[in-house]
Amino acid sequence: MDAKTKYQEWLDRLPEGDPLREELLGIAGNDNEIEERFYQYLTFGTAGLRGIVGAGTNRMNMLTVGKTTQGIADYIKGYGQEAMDRGVVIAHDPRYYSREFCELAASILAANGIKAYIYPSLRPTPQLAYSVRYLGTIAGINITASHNPKIYNGYKAYWEDGCQVGRTVANGMYEKILQVDEFTGVKKADFNEAIADGRIVVLGPEYDRAYLDAIEAMAIHHGDELDLDIPFVFTPLNGCSSIPFRQMLEDRGFHNWAIVEEQKDPDPEFTTVGYPNPEDPKAFKLAEELGKKFGAELLMATDPDGDRFVIEIRDENGNYKYMNGNQTGYLLLNYVLEGKKDAGTLPKNGAVIKSIVTSDLSTRIADAYGVRMYEALTGFPSICGRIPEITAQGYEYQFAYEQSVGYAVCPEVRDKDGISAGMMVAEAAAYFRKQGKTLWDVLQEIYAKYGYCNEDEPSVILEGLAGQARIKRMMEYVRANLPTEVAGAKVVKVIDYLNGYEDILPSNVLRFYLDNDSWFAIRPSGTEPKIKFYFYSIQDSAEKAAEVNKKIKDEVLAMVQSVE
Numbered sequence: 026m027d028a029k030t031k032y033q034e035w036l037d038r039l040p041e042g043d044p045l046r047e048e049l050l051g052i053a054g055n056d057n058e059i060e061e062r063f064y065q066y067l068t069f070g071t072a073g074l075r076g077i078v079g080a081g082t083n084r085m086n087m088l089t090v091g092k093t094t095q096g097i098a099d100y101i102k103g104y105g106q107e108a109m110d111r112g113v114v115i116a117h118d119p120r121y122y123s124r125e126f127c128e129l130a131a132s133i134l135a136a137n138g139i140k141a142y143i144y145p146s147l148r149p150t151p152q153l154a155y156s157v158r159y160l161g162t163i164a165g166i167n168i169t170a171s172h173n174p175k176i177y178n179g180y181k182a183y184w185e186d187g188c189q190v191g192r193t194v195a196n197g198m199y200e201k202i203l204q205v206d207e208f209t210g211v212k213k214a215d216f217n218e219a220i221a222d223g224r225i226v227v228l229g230p231e232y233d234r235a236y237l238d239a240i241e242a243m244a245i246h247h248g249d250e251l252d253l254d255i256p257f258v259f260t261p262l263n264g265c266s267s268i269p270f271r272q273m274l275e276d277r278g279f280h281n282w283a284i285v286e287e288q289k290d291p292d293p294e295f296t297t298v299g300y301p302n303p304e305d306p307k308a309f310k311l312a313e314e315l316g317k318k319f320g321a322e323l324l325m326a327t328d329p330d331g332d333r334f335v336i337e338i339r340d341e342n343g344n345y346k347y348m349n350g351n352q353t354g355y356l357l358l359n360y361v362l363e364g365k366k367d368a369g370t371l372p373k374n375g376a377v378i379k380s381i382v383t384s385d386l387s388t389r390i391a392d393a394y395g396v397r398m399y400e401a402l403t404g405f406p407s408i409c410g411r412i413p414e415i416t417a418q419g420y421e422y423q424f425a426y427e428q429s430v431g432y433a434v435c436p437e438v439r440d441k442d443g444i445s446a447g448m449m450v451a452e453a454a455a456y457f458r459k460q461g462k463t464l465w466d467v468l469q470e471i472y473a474k475y476g477y478c479n480e481d482e483p484s485v486i487l488e489g490l491a492g493q494a495r496i497k498r499m500m501e502y503v504r505a506n507l508p509t510e511v512a513g514a515k516v517v518k519v520i521d522y523l524n525g526y527e528d529i530l531p532s533n534v535l536r537f538y539l540d541n542d543s544w545f546a547i548r549p550s551g552t553e554p555k556i557k558f559y560f561y562s563i564q565d566s567a568e569k570a571a572e573v574n575k576k577i578k579d580e581v582l583a584m585v586q587s588v589e
Contacts (some may be wrong), residue, residue, distance in 0.1 A: 044099065047082045061490070062082070069096075069199045070199070085126075090129055091207060095205045098212075099232055109138055113142070113165060114166075115166045136219075143227055148269075152331075158439070161185075182194075243445060245361065245452065257310075266327040273447070285315055301329050324336060336465065357449055362390065362424075372423075378401055378433075385563070398548045408427060453467075478563045479574040483558050495588070511539060517539065558581065
């Protein structure tokens, strides 16, 4: 069925006065807009759904969320009554319609005889991931668009291991979703009646406490080992982590810190930040202003659903320096492994995990402590999905991270967790301050020991159908014209993950290793309309690493962007 036909079908089937119908009437005659909204259904995969909120099959709305949830319910029913009784736990972020989508999902599960657990208000993504294992549910659902602009919302699905669904489960769910008619195929209970008769259970504060207890148990140093008077600033960017992050700081005894008041409370408009992604240094504007007044040594930020975490630290000149995901990863990995080694708790069979587009400097750090580094595809469904596997191989999980500011400190939280990462960074800063050092000092020590790594992660945004087609042409061009030399350095190894590589599943990623301790990777984003690039160079000085990396980046970007 083409887009225009599907558009007309929605107009015919939506009742008079329905907001979605009114929205569709407003685009009548706009063929480009109709095509964008109806050329496909939002694709459900390991990252769930993500899209602009609005009317259409390619949009997030009550019909697409209903269709998706009914498909997941049908998939769970295939596992029998025991799985249905175990139920599904649901959470949501502060975005427009997140609560409505959350309650809709719970009502659909209840109507299908599947127990639903729901939080009374917004909760961070890592708490949802923890709750799946803690409650022993068969699955979890989180309504969130993470760090995307305010016009987006999304839908993440988790399986019983506490990880976002892997490919096998995601594909099985998607098959069921495709079979659901969004108008007539969705069963829905009355939300309040389902709460009254126990089909939907509203979770109490003890479940919040259980999550905090789990992450606080990851502490390495305590009490007199820490300078708890360290001054720092925190911002939740108007998102979910505001309350649990502050509670964690109180529990750990930190008392000399401030929160960015304008960004303390939920705001679906993200009025004071615009694009609520802490990976963008501009998100730190208000935190920097407050930090200078407060005399903060450290600035910390989480994204709206609390899974991403970013820091800025003061350098030797007193200026705040933005730390990219790899740099924070170096600090955390080094702190965890060094701390456990000093405490005698680092196992001989320790293992850590990073994504295939994350810096190899972290592998050098792991090697120095006798810890094995595993790699995984990008995203925490793949990263944390390896935890059961490495455990079965006799290794003890220690830490995981990827360059896109995601860190998994606690093995009971099978997703990136900005709150536990924040706890460990605050603890590390307090620990080193007690020794007369800052995190900036520690980072320079890491570079001096393991090599100076320069990292760059540019993206080219190409929206819509035309953009999607151009990204495909770009990847095809590179595969057909594999470079043998880049910026004067020879290409010594190429890994194409399209058909899988060793124990890594297939993915549309190319990775090139050069003979000068540099490498780069190219891949289309799985959740956003962009093609992403990753450039790394390890040299004997920061200046040389930056110079080498820039030359490689400029040449590769020029090559790829020449494809029309």
